[in-house]
Amino acid sequence: MEEEMHTDAKIRAETGTGSSPRGPGCSLRHFACEQNLLSRPDGSASFLQGDTSVLAGVYGPAEVKVSKEIFNKATLEVILRPKIGLPGVAEKSRERLIRNTCEAVVLGTLHPRTSITVVLQVVSDAGSLLACCLNAACMALVDAGVPMRALFCGVTCALDSDGTLMLDPTSKQEKEARAVLTFALDSVERKLLMSSTKGLYSDAELQQCLAAAQAASQHVFRFYRESLQRRYSKS
Amino acid sequence: MNLCLQRLDGRQTYDYRNIRISFGTDYGCCIVELGKTRVLGQVSCELVSPKLNRATEGILFFNLELSQMAAPAFEPGRQSDLLVKLNRLLERCLRNSKCIDTESLCVVAGEKVWQIRVDLHLLNHDGNIIDAASIAAIVALCHFRRPDVSVQGDEVTLYTPEERDPVPLSIHHMPICVSFAFFQQGTYLLVDPNEREECVMDGLLVIAMNKHREICTIQSSGGIMLLKDQVLRCSKIAGVKVAEITELILKALENDQKVRKEGGKFGFAESIANQRITAFKMEKAPIDTSDVEEKAEEIIAEAEPPSEVVSTPVLWTPGTAQIGEGVENSWGDLEDSEKEDDEGGGDEAIILDSIKMDTGVEVSDIGSQDAPIILSDSEEEEMIILEPDKNPKKIRTQTTSAKQEKAPSKKPVKRRKKKRAAN
Numbered sequence: 001m002e003e004e005m006h007t008d009a010k011i012r013a014e015t016g017t018g019s020s021p022r023g024p025g026c027s028l029r030h031f032a033c034e035q036n037l038l039s040r041p042d043g044s045a046s047f048l049q050g051d052t053s054v055l056a057g058v059y060g061p062a063e064v065k066v067s068k069e070i071f072n073k074a075t076l077e078v079i080l081r082p083k084i085g086l087p088g089v090a091e092k093s094r095e096r097l098i099r100n101t102c103e104a105v106v107l108g109t110l111h112p113r114t115s116i117t118v119v120l121q122v123v124s125d126a127g128s129l130l131a132c133c134l135n136a137a138c139m140a141l142v143d144a145g146v147p148m149r150a151l152f153c154g155v156t157c158a159l160d161s162d163g164t165l166m167l168d169p170t171s172k173q174e175k176e177a178r179a180v181l182t183f184a185l186d187s188v189e190r191k192l193l194m195s196s197t198k199g200l201y202s203d204a205e206l207q208q209c210l211a212a213a214q215a216a217s218q219h220v221f222r223f224y225r226e227s228l229q230r231r232y233s234k235s
Numbered sequence: 236m237n238l239c240l241q242r243l244d245g246r247q248t249y250d251y252r253n254i255r256i257s258f259g260t261d262y263g264c265c266i267v268e269l270g271k272t273r274v275l276g277q278v279s280c281e282l283v284s285p286k287l288n289r290a291t292e293g294i295l296f297f298n299l300e301l302s303q304m305a306a307p308a309f310e311p312g313r314q315s316d317l318l319v320k321l322n323r324l325l326e327r328c329l330r331n332s333k334c335i336d337t338e339s340l341c342v343v344a345g346e347k348v349w350q351i352r353v354d355l356h357l358l359n360h361d362g363n364i365i366d367a368a369s370i371a372a373i374v375a376l377c378h379f380r381r382p383d384v385s386v387q388g389d390e391v392t393l394y395t396p397e398e399r400d401p402v403p404l405s406i407h408h409m410p411i412c413v414s415f416a417f418f419q420q421g422t423y424l425l426v427d428p429n430e431r432e433e434c435v436m437d438g439l440l441v442i443a444m445n446k447h448r449e450i451c452t453i454q455s456s457g458g459i460m461l462l463k464d465q466v467l468r469c470s471k472i473a474g475v476k477v478a479e480i481t482e483l484i485l486k487a488l489e490n491d492q493k494v495r496k497e498g499g500k501f502g503f504a505e506s507i508a509n510q511r512i513t514a515f516k517m518e519k520a521p522i523d524t525s526d527v528e529e530k531a532e533e534i535i536a537e538a539e540p541p542s543e544v545v546s547t548p549v550l551w552t553p554g555t556a557q558i559g560e561g562v563e564n565s566w567g568d569l570e571d572s573e574k575e576d577d578e579g580g581g582d583e584a585i586i587l588d589s590i591k592m593d594t595g596v597e598v599s600d601i602g603s604q605d606a607p608i609i610l611s612d613s614e615e616e617e618m619i620i621l622e623p624d625k626n627p628k629k630i631r632t633q634t635t636s637a638k639q640e641k642a643p644s645k646k647p648v649k650r651r652k653k654k655r656a657a658n
Contacts, residue, residue, distance in 0.1 A: 027521040032507050034514040038359040039271045041304050046507070051260045053503050055275075055358060057304025079303055083264075083277045084354050119304035121356055123266070123275060123503060124259045167522055207531035212524040219520045227515030234512065 026167040043144020047136035051126035056140035060116030073108035127170040128156040151187040153220040155213040257506035263379030271361035276371035278379040293340020328443040332451035336405035362429035369412040410451040413473040
């Protein structure tokens with residue numbers, strides 16, 4: 001399949017009406033990102049992967065409550081809100097995963113006794129939600145100007161019953177998969193920052209998924225770089 | 236009387252900011268932007284039992300949330316006044332005006348009705364939340380499609396979206412809120428105040444109206460005293476504004492409907508403006524994963540084998556087990572206390588397990604009073620065993636070198652000294 005890049009014409013993309021089959025050569029869905037779309041937060045980004053869309057807003061470094069302050073670094077807080085209903089345990093657990101990833105890259109020691117709050121709102125969920133949240137959080141942190149030692153990205157892999165690897169699965173593929181693995185990788189050496197998995201897989205499959213995620217992360221980081229280059233192209 | 240005012244953003248007194256409505260890929264999902272104020276709305280449905288006093292009506296549930304990203308002041312627990320006010324106003328506007336036909340939501344009278352839930356999330360606060368929220372709510376309700384249901388006698392069939400096209404809700408009219416901000420005791424009024432204007436306004440008048448010029452809700456807050464003709468004038472202005480907004484909504488819904496029918500692309504991805512410098516898109520990118528298997532094998536081959544895990548659980552009593560040894564006890568010595576109780580019969584110590592444990596501090600639960608646990612003596616310290624009758628729950632142990640279990644006995648136990656278990 002030829003990869004065509006049209007920036008203004010109508011482009012083939014994955015829409016909600018069923019997923020087009022992605023063959024054994026896996027592929028990432030259509031990505032889109034818009035930064036600085038909200039006027040109140042210090043930084044904001046909307047990240048779309050296919051039909052999955054997450055909006056992230058960052059406030060910080062800002063004043064922190066005395067009960068939460070840490071004397072030598074910034075207090076990072078992540079809040080994830082689902083679209084329907086009240087946030088539950090799944091959201092809390094994802095918040096913690098994202099917070100741990102952000103804490104690993106954000107240079108908190110440059111802003112002691114401050115708070116950096118990342119608020120994520122799920123706008124639509126069509127598979128690979130945690131990876132999309134991570135990507136949105138990273139772009140929002142960049143937009144806010146929070147100092148980081150590296151960028152990070154999230155990639156989701158799914159293994160189906162015959163062991164075929166799929167990257168960036170849709171919700172239908174995730175439901176039918178035997179295992180779904182999400183990795184957060186950093187941009188400097190593509191090292192693993194966080195991994196969250198669900199399902200059965202062997203250690204060989206884990207390493208294969210990780211290697212595939214590392215290959216995919218190159219594209220994501222290229223996307224970040226091009227979008228930031230575009231943004232600062234006129235300054 | 237209104238003189239010629241200059242607003243901060245250049246609008247005239249009666250001007251609304253730009254309203255932009257975009258739809259997502261699921262039915263019932265929309266984002267409404269009123270200037271910079273942004274609200275996300277999502278409608279969902281569920282089959283539930285009806286309320287007891289309304290057995291033939293469906294249930295409507297509205298929930299507006301002020302997301303923490305909307306304004307730095309919105310922290311959980313600190314926004315309750317505003318939140319309650321907005322939610323109540325929204326409910327009055329949409330529920331009490333009977334804009335949704337709840338009778339049509341009934342499936343089986345008294346047993347199953349549809350519960351329609353409208354979740355609104357404020358994403359950015361630049362003033363006039365109520366207008367944006369009411370537009371988002373009504374747009375989402377008009378856009379939503381619920382699964383089709385057919386009832387044949389006693390049988391109820393719920394069709395999935397693939398089997399039968401989902402059905403829109405039955406909506407009688409579209410009430411939309413219009414806000415008026417008053418300044419200087421009613422001297423000046425502004426339509427659609429933005430955040431700065433809201434901070435300095437004296438009071439707010441909200442009129443919810445539909446395009447047939449029927450007032451659904453009216454609320455005046457802030458303690459301003461308005462004259463009758465001021466209120467009448469506002470309602471006339473509201474009528475004009477609502478007509479414009481309703482037209483905009485219908486056009487947006489029609490466009491979305493057309494795009495979906497023609498098989499074009501829809502969803503939020505399409506509403507990201509291509510020409511904005513802060514927006515960027517990338518097409519589907521194939522990833523070459525042909526070498527992952529080799530890489531994986533290399534990594535596994537080079538990795539050390541996983542360390543042997545020796546797990547020898549120790550069963551203290553039924554219900555209490557121990558894996559691992561814990562860390563050195565950092566408490567001081569327990570004071571010795573002489574016990575001069577009668578000695579019971581021979582207390583036998585049963586050594587459950589001959590593992591030598593170097594250190595351990597455990598607080599073990601005595602589940603049953605019949606089997607008090609004795610954790611054995613340490614090499615250095617004396618072990619004081621409290622009477623099971625008096626302290627039925629916990630025994631704090633000191634460093635242990637081996638474990639012994641006492642035979643079931645309720646008699647108080649004498650202090651033991653320097654007993655070592657055989658290895």
